[in-house]
Amino acid sequence: MANEANPCPCDIGHKLEYGGMGHEVQVEHIKAYVTRSPVDAGKAVIVVQDIFGWQLPNTRYMADMIARNGYTTIVPDFFVGQEPWDPAGDWSTFPAWLKSRNARKVNREVDAVLRYLR
DSSP: OOOTTSOOTTTTTOOOOOOOSSEEEEETTEEEEEEOOSSOOSOEEEOOOOTTOTTOHHHHHHHHHHHHTTOEEEEEOTTTTOOOOOTTSOGGGHHHHHHTSOTTOOHHHHHHHHHHHO
């Protein structure tokens, strides 16, 4: 967590007002946000979401910045349709929410994304 006297905007739930350069796609059993570089260098970056999910404008902004530097970027929904953490939520329920989203079990999603990028 950020210093409570000077919190990070994401810690307190501030979202950028950002529309994005990319678009949403269906990648097998998950959705993803994809941005293609203006100059295709044949390289890609998988952007991993934080607890606020793959649709957060802040995350999409970062993916678009990477794309502007020559990489196709993809932000997969590693929560596989489950809701992201709501910053207005009751933090006492966070440990249970976190246990329902196992970050170690994303192999199927990563494999799907790699097939899509090829």
